[in-house]
Amino acid sequence: MEYPKFKVFVRCFTFNQSRYIEETMNGFTMQQTKFPFVCCIVDDASTDGEQQVIIKYIEENFDITDTAIAYQKETDYAHVIYAQHKVNKNCFFVALFLKENHFSHHKSKMEYLKEWNDGVPYEALCEGDDYWIDPDKLQMQVDFLDENPEYGLTYSQALVCNQNNEIDRSTIIGSSSCHSFSEMIEQNPVPTLSTLFRRSLYEKYRLCIKPNPQWRMGDYPIWLFFSLKSKIHFFEKVTASYRSLPESASHSRSLKKKLQFTKGIYLVRKDFINYANRKDLLAKCRRKYWCEAVVICLYQIAVFLKIKS
Template sequence: MKYPLFKITIECMTFNQSQYIGKTLDGFCIQQTEFPFVCCIIDDASTDGEQIVINTYLETHFDFSESSVSYTKETDYAKIIYAQHKVNKQCFFMVLFLKENHYSQKKSKTEYLKKFNEGIPYEAICEGDDYWIDPEKLSKQVSFLETHKEYGFTYARAYTCNEKDEISNKYIFGSNAETFNDIIARNTIPTLTTVYRKALYSNYLKEIKRSDQWGMGDYPMWLYFILHSKVHFMNDIVGVYRVLPESASHSRSLKKKIKFVIGEYRVRLDMLKYANRKDLVFLAQKELIKGLVISIAYKIAILCRLK
């Protein structure tokens, strides 16, 4: 199979997000670009009917005619579907319906895309409960990186919404961070708004050993990227970040909140060690204490409301 010369890959990891995934897919398909792009959607063996939702979306919006470039194949690990959008001819989907849940087995989900992704210079990330609203997001960010070789990645801002799709105008996620010190102090980079060079990401994978204690994959990446390249902040609102009651970064459970705060602290310490920046350890400790205090105060406030 000969694929187009894709300029960018969109990586979408999803599991049991059937009620949200439709908007995520819409956000991909509205992108207006002068280059072909491919959305790699990996469903981690969902049990809530999400695979049916994605499959129905494909059948409705993508070209599976005899003259199309589409194909479907079965492997020992997944059912794979590749197709081109009926209307947006620059938009292609590569969907992997995994047969076993890889997260619970601590198995990599991205290894299946390595060969397919070879030669594609840029990558974006959007998980299955977030979504894009700016049809020029990819075009603007790729254009910037194409003309500013010293920059390794670019990001923007995002609205926040809850599980009921209620968008908050009071809290907009994302603000300018130009230095390593800025991001060590506070992660202000919404993952769904980023685009980065794959070469930089490849170097990150070679040099940084991921720790199970981190509990997050994006924050150490941004810290590494800003150590090895310039970062560009685009002051546009390009998407919507969904804040759920229970997720990797948010929880009503004090135990889970504390675990997340400690994981964030571990990231800071490990990346400070990598950067040989002992001068910022006190800052990391201060952020740890602040995070623990906020988590405990939040739990106390909930208990008081229940009374």
């Protein structure tokens, strides 16, 4: 099939996020752009009814009639739906409902996306529990990257909300405090859900970097690579809302999981310091890791003592 000349490919990986995915999809369809963009929602064989929520949303908001350009197809790995929004004609959805959970089988989903992201210049990320709140997010970021070829990544600020959709107005994540590689090794200022980046540079990352299974994160390594290969631009504007859940890849009540995640961050930093041949940063990186680990342990002890008392 011949697709429109998409300018942005939006990647949304989701699993068991039926409570939140509609808000995520609303954030996609609200985008006002001068170009066509495609949102690829990959459901990793959810068991909480999320696939039905996505299907219902597409049926209500997208043109899936026989006279439209929409289609449904079955592959050996997924059921696929592709359609154009009824009102926002620049917005296209492709939903992949995977037949088995790829995360538990350590299987990549990236190869399935080639049909829709091949040749698309820009990519944006938003997981199925986060959402965009600014209808000009994509247009603003594309305009900047179009006019500034030396930049590879843009990002902005985001609000924080909890599992009940209560927004913490006192907390805004995302800052312009560090963009050089040495600064990015110190901290990660980039909220993933706010990003838009050049796919050509991301493909170089995939060719050059072999992920360490102990990293326990997929976004921070990409931003470190971009800091080595291009400039990074920050928009001091809130465009999205990040959902902070009690149990997730980056948050947990478990001391073991907290320490594993902290070690994962350390290994990302260590591996990229070696990749960039910046051995001068290793000692500082080790000190930061041990300080963070000690703080986590002390906090956990304090919580335990408080409970006991």
